[in-house]
Amino acid sequence: MSNIKIQLRGVGRTFVARDGSRVQALRDVNMEIADEVGLDGGDIGEFRVILGPSGCGKSTVLRAIAGLDVPDLGDVLVNGRKVTGPGAERGMVFQKYTSFAWLTVSQNIAYGLDLKGTPEAEKQKIVSHLIEATGLRGFENAYPRTLSGGMQQRVAIARTLAVRPQVILMDEPFGALDAQTRNDMQDLLMRMWAESAATVLFVTHDVAEAVYLADRIYIMSSRPGTIIEEIHVPFPRPREESIKHSTAFEQLEEHVLARLRSAAGHGQVRVTV
Ligand SMILES: Nc1ncnc2c1ncn2[C@@H]1O[C@H](COP(=O)(O)OP(=O)(O)OP(=O)(O)O)[C@@H](O)[C@H]1O
Numbered sequence: 334m335s336n337i338k339i340q341l342r343g344v345g346r347t348f349v350a351r352d353g354s355r356v357q358a359l360r361d362v363n364m365e366i367a368d369e370v371g372l373d374g375g376d377i378g379e380f381r382v383i384l385g386p387s388g389c390g391k392s393t394v395l396r397a398i399a400g401l402d403v404p405d406l407g408d409v410l411v412n413g414r415k416v417t418g419p420g421a422e423r424g425m426v427f428q429k430y431t432s433f434a435w436l437t438v439s440q441n442i443a444y445g446l447d448l449k450g451t452p453e454a455e456k457q458k459i460v461s462h463l464i465e466a467t468g469l470r471g472f473e474n475a476y477p478r479t480l481s482g483g484m485q486q487r488v489a490i491a492r493t494l495a496v497r498p499q500v501i502l503m504d505e506p507f508g509a510l511d512a513q514t515r516n517d518m519q520d521l522l523m524r525m526w527a528e529s530a531a532t533v534l535f536v537t538h539d540v541a542e543a544v545y546l547a548d549r550i551y552i553m554s555s556r557p558g559t560i561i562e563e564i565h566v567p568f569p570r571p572r573e574e575s576i577k578h579s580t581a582f583e584q585l586e587e588h589v590l591a592r593l594r595s596a597a598g599h600g601q602v603r604v605t606v
Pocket residue numbers: 348349350356357358385386387388389390391392393394538558
């Protein structure tokens with residue numbers, strides 16, 4: 334039995350710019366993400382990646398699922414229910430570090446738990462665990478602006494995970510990080526995801542990042558943005574960085590890149606091989 338977490342059916346979105354011109358950002362986007370059922374009968378979420386050139390509508394898809402934007406055609410369902418706005422079962426991590434400047438690292442991570450009225454002792458336990466897991470020990474009382482970009486993004490991820498969302502939406506969360514920090518963050522994210530059993534939908538325009546992280550990659554084309562192909566990534570987990578240098582990995586990267594190049598549109602595609 335499968336449990337469908339996210340479903341998009343015939344989703345379309347046209348924006349009207351200030352000068353009155355229309356941009357068809359999405360056309361007929363269809364997607365279905367179901368949980369696997371684990372040996373213990375619990376749900377295990379998938380890790381899916383949307384890959385596509387700049388401007389193809391990746392953020393628009395995520396925002397529709399997050400309930401931050403309303404498509405003008407089709408349906409977006411989460412847990413079988415139509416999305417009408419944001420909800421606690423969905424968490425989003427943005428490219429820009431979105432921690433609250435006036436709260437410390439601990440207070441940022443605890444923010445959603447405070448809103449939910451989580452009892453103090455349980456809150457402390459969750460925050461402490463996430464501080465440890467994200468390597469932020471020693472920085473509990475620091476303010477975000479005093480931290481590096483990678484550390485700020487760890488705070489944002491910990492804050493999102495704290496409330497244990499069933500669905501985690503990530504919009505190029507590592508796009509602004511240097512290569513080594515990015516690699517470290519990918520590994521951190523995979524470890525935390527394995528622990529959380531959440532369904533992750535992760536947006537990137539980096540081919541290597543997509544192949545390394547995903548169970549399945551959706552390739553989008555631009556103008557209008559639509560999913561042109563789904564590619565299954567067969568590598569077993571846990572994955573280690575060394576697989577990035579294996580022949581199988583490089584071959585899949587080549588394949589994904591070829592599909593991406595065949596996508597209609599004129600967006601920029603970053604290649605990191
Ligand atoms: N609020 C808006 N008003 C007008 N046009 C918009 C709006 N939001 C997005 N668009 C347009 O819709 C298209 C898709 O935008 P979107 O941000 O979803 O692309 P993207 O794939 O996330 O791009 P990037 O890789 O640069 O982040 C683009 O042409 C963009 O200019």
